[in-house]
Amino acid sequence: xxxxxxxxxxxxxxxxxxxxxxxxxxxxxxxxxxxxxxxxxxxxxxxxxxxxxxxxxxxxxxxxxxxxxxxxxxxxxxxxxxxxxxxxxxxxxxxxxxxxxxxxxxxxxxxxxxxxxxxxxxxxxxxxxxxxxxxxxxxxxxxxxxxxxxxxxxxxxxxxxxxxxxxxxxxxxxxxxxxxxxxxxxxxxxxxxxxxxxxxxxxxxxxxxxxxxxxxxxxxxxxxxxxxxxxxxxxxxxxxxxxxxxxxxxxxxxxxxxxxxxxxxxxxxxxxxxxxxxxxxxxxxxxxxxxxxxxxxxxxxxxxxxxxxxxxxxxxxxxxxxxxxxxxxxxxxxxxxxxxxxxxxxxxxxxxxxxxxxxxxxxxxxxxxxxxxxxxxxxxxxxxxxxxxxxxxxxxxxxxxxxxxxxxxxxxxxxxxxxxxxxxxx
Ligand code: HAM
Numbered sequence: 401x402x403x404x405x406x407x408x409x410x411x412x413x414x415x416x417x418x419x420x421x422x423x424x425x426x427x428x429x430x431x432x433x434x435x436x437x438x439x440x441x442x443x444x445x446x447x448x449x450x451x452x453x454x455x456x457x458x459x460x461x462x463x464x465x466x467x468x469x470x471x472x473x474x475x476x477x478x479x480x481x482x483x484x485x486x487x488x489x490x491x492x493x494x495x496x497x498x499x500x501x502x503x504x505x506x507x508x509x510x511x512x513x514x515x516x517x518x519x520x521x522x523x524x525x526x527x528x529x530x531x532x533x534x535x536x537x538x539x540x541x542x543x544x545x546x547x548x549x550x551x552x553x554x555x556x557x558x559x560x561x562x563x564x565x566x567x568x569x570x571x572x573x574x575x576x577x578x579x580x581x582x583x584x585x586x587x588x589x590x591x592x593x594x595x596x597x598x599x600x601x602x603x604x605x606x607x608x609x610x611x612x613x614x615x616x617x618x619x620x621x622x623x624x625x626x627x628x629x630x631x632x633x634x635x636x637x638x639x640x641x642x643x644x645x646x647x648x649x650x651x652x653x654x655x656x657x658x659x660x661x662x663x664x665x666x667x668x669x670x671x672x673x674x675x676x677x678x679x680x681x682x683x684x685x686x687x688x689x690x691x692x693x694x695x696x697x698x699x700x701x702x703x704x705x706x707x708x709x710x711x712x713x714x715x716x717x718x719x720x721x722x723x724x725x726x727x728x729x730x731x732x733x734x735x736x737x738x739x740x741x742x743x744x745x746x747x748x749x750x751x752x753x754x755x756x757x758x759x760x761x762x763x764x765x766x767x768x769x770x771x772x773x774x775x776x777x778x779x780x781x782x783x784x785x786x787x788x789x790x791x792x793x794x795x796x797x798x799x800x801x802x803x804x805x806x807x808x809x810x811x812x813x814x815x816x817x818x819x820x821x822x823x824x825x826x
Contacts, residue, residue: 407513407521414730418720421728423506425552426526426714433545435504435528440484442508446474452483452702454659456600463511477510481527481713482660482695483702489531490704501531501707506716518686518718526719528692529711531699536636539664539694539710540644543637546690546712547646550668555722557671558689561651562641564634565602565622567662568697574625575601585615605653608685621652630663637664656693660701664710665693670722683721690714734825736778737764740771740790748789751799751817755787758818760825778804785821 404410411419430437446466453459465477478484485503488494495501505527513519528545530538543560550558566574578601586597589604589612596603607616626634641648648666656665670689671682683689692712699707735755739748748764755762763781765774771790778786788800799817802809803824812820 405521407515409520409522415720417728417730418723419716422553422716422719422723426504426506426549429545429549429552430504430526430528433502433541434500435502435545436498438485438488438503438505439507440478440481440488440505442478442510443475444478444484444487446476448483448487448702449476449479452486452660452698453480457658458603459511459657461599463513465510465512479509479511480658481505481507481509481525482529482658482698482711485527485529485711486531486699486702486704486709489529490699490702495532495705495707502529504528516686517684518715518721520717524716525713526690526716527711527713529709531709532707533710534696534708536633536664537640539633539637540640540646542692542710542712543641543648543666544644544646546666546668546692546714549714549719550689553719553722554724554727555670555689555719556724557722559669560646560648560666561654561669562637562648562664562666563622563651563654564626564630564637564663565655565661565665565693566626566630570625570627570630571622571662574620574622577620577625578602581619589615600659602655603657605655606657616653622655623650623652633663656691660695660698661693662696663694665691666712667691670718683718686718688715689718689722731761732782732784733761733763734783735760735762735785735787735821736774736781736783737762738771738774738778738786738788739764740788741794742768744789744791744794747794747814751787751789751814754818755821758822760818760821784825787817787821 449464450460459479464479466474469475485505489501506524508522508524510522512521515521528542530542547560565571582597582601586594590607590609593604593607593612604616623634654665654667668689669687672687673682690712694708694710696708699705699709737748737752739745745768752762752764765777775786783804786802786804788802793799797814798811799814800809801812801817801820
């Protein structure tokens with residue numbers, strides 16, 4: 401027996417309906433806000449992520465599925481969608497062809513992480529990106545898409561955290577202050593943080609090791625080092641969120657794990673076990689439902705024009721986990737055709753196809769079975785109606801329609817039965 405790879409999973413009936421629901425809601429929402437779908441390859445040149453996601457990130461450093469293909473090229477299974485979306489935007493000059501450079505994508509991503517609840521090696525994202533707009537109102541709009549998504553999915557525990565990490569002018573000032581504040585305390589931090597202190601000190605804010613917390617709590621806050629333009633921008637984002645009644649709070653720790661962020665960063669956190677959260681399933685330690693931010697230098701860094709960008713990605717596994725339990729039921733057939741005898745079976749198969757072509761979800765045991773076995777099966781799949789054809793019905797040109805909930809049976813003319821079922825269902 402060959403099992404699925406560690407960190408990958410099959411999405412089976414029973415769960416897949418929840419995925420389809422999330423996908424439907426997400427798609428409808430994106431389209432309402434003016435985003436159009438783009439589908440990029442899941443495999444790209446390794447260089448795209450080294451330059452885009454950033455060589456100093458954990459993703460590029462430790463988690464990429466990269467290999468040399470048979471042609472000798474270094475390729476990578478995408479760990480995130482943003483660099484691919486930027487590449488597609490630049491490669492196809494989408495700013496000239498699209499009415500607005502607002503795009504979204506859905507699909508699998510790959511990161512070689514230690515699997516746990518809500519964290520997998522193959523996972524899926526809904527990715528939303530906007531290019532070419534600087535106004536803080538667009539930051540707020542992107543956050544609104546994220547917030548509304550969570551609301552429309554019925555996920556009741558959602559905590560929106562925002563921050564600003566400054567621009568290429570003011571961030572170095574903050575970084576200098578951070579390194580100074582760390583000073584000799586670096587040696588008191590965990591070994592991961594000691595490594596981060598040399599490669600990417602910002603990552604220290606992500607540390608969850610209890611002993612490190614008092615030191616991290618004393619570190620400087622990015623928003624205290626913003627230049628005038630970044631401060632005004634961040635105030636504009638907050639004002640617009642307030643105007644739309646979207647509740648937010650600032651998290652000084654929200655510096656995000658990717659190199660490209662400038663100015664606004666945000667995350668929406670779901671319920672952890674300690675929050676109770678009986679509305680839906682709780683998430684474990686991996687409680688970020690989605691995250692994103694502005695990346696004003698990335699398009700240019702990847703060889704495109706100097707255009708700002710902002711977006712977010714939601715982890716679809718986490719959305720599915722956090723969805724209330726009763727939100728989607730499996731699709732149940734509207735009709736099951738039960739046929740007794742060879743002649744009835746031939747007519748049953750005809751009726752089955754007529755029902756399906758009329759838009760009904762219809763089943764029939766294709767292999768000959770006893771009446772009892774067929775009725776039992778109709779019960780198990782929770783059909784609304786069974787349409788019974790036996791010798792008597794054939795002779796009279798009728799079908800017996802049984803309402804499975806009430807047990808009521810009606811004889812309906814064979815010719816009228818499809819219309820009858822449709823009417824009953826409506
Ligand atoms: P990210 O924070 O790395 O950002 O990932 C976004 C979301 O993807 C996370 O909040 C989480 O829900 C989900 N996620 C990440 N890794 C895993 C995993 N191993 N298993 C399950 N879910 C996971 C980005 O990817 C950026 N590209 C977001 C962005 C778009 N920024 C601007 N535009």
